Amino acid sequence: MTTNLFNRHAASVSVDGTEVPYFSAGDGQAGAPVLVMVHGSTGSTDSHYGYLFPMLSFRQRVVSIDLRPPAEGGELTLAQLVRQVGAVIDVVGGGRPVALMGYSLGAVVAAAVAAERPDEVRQLLLVAGWIKTDGHQQWRNGIWRQLRRTGSEAIRHYMLFCAFSSGFVAARTPQELTDMANRIALDGFVDQQMDLNSRIDISALVPRIRATTLVVGCSQDQMVPRGHSQQLFGAIEDARYTEIDSGHAVVFERPAELLSVIDHFLRDPAAHPAGSILPAARP
Known part of the structure; x- marks a missing residue:
């Protein structure tokens, strides 16, 4: 394990013959779950979470995964990415429930993980995600x-x-x-x-999610229009919904506002009852 100047620790876990890197920072507060973050298409911890990762780690332990392609090449599947995230949760969770966040394709992966591991994912944040490619x-x-x-x-x-x-x-x-x-x-x-993005369908998984969930849509999203986030909100039993005035690239366009939304939710996930539509918190 290595540490950089920003006190970010780097490690990896072997999944399906592939070394999957992950990064961690922050000591956390008593009782606060580890926050596990999954980036979106074309991204990485540095490119998608370069602002959010260090800021969130001031309040709790944060772990971010850099997804990897299959070792043997060929078609990438959602199940492969779910196993990568699950393997990191097994290592960093210590047998305790975690909070899980995903952005874009990462939100699809996070939703699938939460559905398959209902006892391990306590809180769930889905940013600009979708259920089925239209x-x-x-x-x-x-x-x-x-x-x-x-x-x-x-x-x-x-x-x-x-x-x-x-x-x-x-x-x-x-x-x-x-x-x-x-x-x-x-x-x-x-x-x-991009090929995987074109064939996403987690319709059968989403109703199985039991985590306390916040769904974040982006009002000007052309890649995953906000109707997809609204569908996630409607399909998850214990979900709340909010929007940010941004395009799909909200992690670049409105990072401070997104940070505020995430922070407010993680401080008190059940502050608003399931089914609530929340105004976006301002930084």
């Missing part, structure tokens, strides 16, 4: 795959266009947007994740 998402993913196959330089700009709200994009210069686009890494694992 025609709108299939169409967008199809355009992405066509750009990827043809090697078009426009693919990164297309990803930014889909991920951010119009207001966020309008406030940036063309050079700023180009610089952001150039930082997007594309590789075989991204291809596998």
Whole structure:
């Protein structure tokens, strides 16, 4: 195990022949569960949770997983990612229930883990997630795959266009947007994740979730429109719902507001009864 300047510890666990890295920070408070975080498509702990991870660790122990492709290549499955998250929970949970958070594809994975491990996931945060890929998402993913196959330089700009709200994009210069686009890494694992995104269906799992849940939708989300989050809210028995005025990339666009929403929920998950629709907390 290693430690960096920010007191973040790095370790890994072997799952299906693959070493899955995870990072931990914070000592936690008495009685507070470990918060396990799962990033979204094309992301990592650093890219999706670079702001949230250190801030949340001031209040409790936080663990973030960097998902990995299957060791033998081939098709990526949701079950593989669920096993990766489950293996980390087994190591860091110490037999005690955890809080679990997922963003985008990570929210799908987190929901599936919570459904399969109802005694181990006490609180659940689902940010910009969905139950079943619909025609709108299939169409967008199809355009992405066509750009990827043809090697078009426009693919990164297309990803930014889909991920951010119009207001966020309008406030940036063309050079700023180009610089952001150039930082997007594309590789075989991204291809596998995008393929998995196109065939998600956790309809049979979601009703089995028993965790105290907060579902967070993004009002200007073009990638996973907020109706998907509302469906999650309706399908989970012990769920509350709130929205943030953001595009899909809320972890970049509104990180402080998202932090406030997460922090308020984790401080008192049952402060609002199941079925409540909450105003977004302001930082």
